[in-house]
Amino acid sequence: MSNKDTSDDTSPAGEKDDQPEDLAPEPGSTAKAEPELETETGHETEPEPEPGPDTGDEAATVPPPVKRRGGFVAWLALILSLAAFAAVGYSTYQDWRAQSSADASLSSMTRSIDSVGERVDASSEALAVLDKDLAALGDALAGSASELAGLRRDFDDRIGLLESLPPRMSMLENSMASLQGVSKGARDTWLLAEAEYYMQIANAQLQLAGNPHLAALAMGMADERILQLANPALTDVRRAVSDELAALELMEKPDIEGVSLTLSSLARVVDALPLQQAERSAGGGGEVADEASSGVNRAWNSVKGAVSGLVRVTPPDQAVMPLISPEAEYFLRTNLTLQLQSARLALLRGEKAVFEASLDDAAAWMRQYFDTESAPVSGALQTISEIRDGMFTVAVPDISGSLRLLRQYKTLAETAQ
Numbered sequence: 129m130s131n132k133d134t135s136d137d138t139s140p141a142g143e144k145d146d147q148p149e150d151l152a153p154e155p156g157s158t159a160k161a162e163p164e165l166e167t168e169t170g171h172e173t174e175p176e177p178e179p180g181p182d183t184g185d186e187a188a189t190v191p192p193p194v195k196r197r198g199g200f201v202a203w204l205a206l207i208l209s210l211a212a213f214a215a216v217g218y219s220t221y222q223d224w225r226a227q228s229s230a231d232a233s234l235s236s237m238t239r240s241i242d243s244v245g246e247r248v249d250a251s252s253e254a255l256a257v258l259d260k261d262l263a264a265l266g267d268a269l270a271g272s273a274s275e276l277a278g279l280r281r282d283f284d285d286r287i288g289l290l291e292s293l294p295p296r297m298s299m300l301e302n303s304m305a306s307l308q309g310v311s312k313g314a315r316d317t318w319l320l321a322e323a324e325y326y327m328q329i330a331n332a333q334l335q336l337a338g339n340p341h342l343a344a345l346a347m348g349m350a351d352e353r354i355l356q357l358a359n360p361a362l363t364d365v366r367r368a369v370s371d372e373l374a375a376l377e378l379m380e381k382p383d384i385e386g387v388s389l390t391l392s393s394l395a396r397v398v399d400a401l402p403l404q405q406a407e408r409s410a411g412g413g414g415e416v417a418d419e420a421s422s423g424v425n426r427a428w429n430s431v432k433g434a435v436s437g438l439v440r441v442t443p444p445d446q447a448v449m450p451l452i453s454p455e456a457e458y459f460l461r462t463n464l465t466l467q468l469q470s471a472r473l474a475l476l477r478g479e480k481a482v483f484e485a486s487l488d489d490a491a492a493w494m495r496q497y498f499d500t501e502s503a504p505v506s507g508a509l510q511t512i513s514e515i516r517d518g519m520f521t522v523a524v525p526d527i528s529g530s531l532r533l534l535r536q537y538k539t540l541a542e543t544a545q
Contacts, residue, residue: 319353320538326350327531334376334524337478344376347527354534362537368530375525384475387515391472394508395465401508402499403457464493487516 301315330346333339351369354362471486491512498505 316357316359319357320534323350323353324531324534324538326353327527327534331528331531334527338480338524339478340376340379340524343527344373347373347376347530350530362534365530365533365537368533372525372527372530376527379525388472388475390511390515391468391475394511395468395472397504397508398461398465398468401461401494401505402502403460403497404499460493460497464490467493484516487512 326346326349330343330350333346334343347369351366351373354366354369467486467490471483471490474480474482474486491509494500494505494509494512500506500509
């Protein structure tokens, strides 16, 4: 194949061969047509028709070029090569992306595993601390259990001692009864004297001291002594003692503890109670002269106001307490606090007269030196009045009937002897 054929194969398919005009045959020449050219496929081209005699100038024109099929195939191969190269590049890019995603997933999983490991380590440390705490709690529980066991043993020992008391007391009584010079009559006389003594104490505590609790305790001890006598003739006495104990239980007992706390609270708020203040002159309005009045009127008003302030008459029932110095105020508040504390102490001792006198003095000082129109002072006075009037007004039952019956029994027994 010639060089010309090679150049024609590389040209695009369908292009015409560029031939110079000077190579075209002369008109009227008898030159033969160009040799047939072979394509890359090996097929020969058809020979061009020779011009006829009547063609003239038209026969001198260049014949149309032959279309080449080899250029189309070359371009198709080039396109296919580019497509294959693009496919290979796309596949390589997808592999690179997949590898990058796998690496990112692997690194994320690695970090997750590391965080899980750290959490597991922290949980292990927390479990170790909990194990130590549980061990300490177990030791503490063991110590508490040992202490409880010791306390239980002590309690059982004390219960045993208490259970052994009645037999020991009976043995002691039998020993005393078996002593020389001590007879059953002497024992009964001793028990009767003890019962009478306890009844007298109960009456004194209830009537004089106003303490029903101690009175009930003394009556119970007297009933025990009568029970030890085991004498049917004392049944009426025991019945009277039982009725009196029931009356003491039903008795409305004063709230000594609550009243004591109330008095203590009043003593603490004495420093905050307001005192009475001296009446102040209200002459500030008369000092301002009327601007519309003349000079003579203003002078006369000034002289009249000055003279009227020199003398003031106050009725005896409306006398105003002068201002108190700080030292006197301190001693006044201290004395009032001491009076309230004295009333509290008398209440706890059961001294009714001292209690009422202390409260009366405290109320009188409040009315004389403190502002009774203020809410704190009026409330304190009302509280003192309620405490004084309602503390010792509880109805006291009569518990002297059993004492009278016991004394009658003693008189009859001595007469019979």
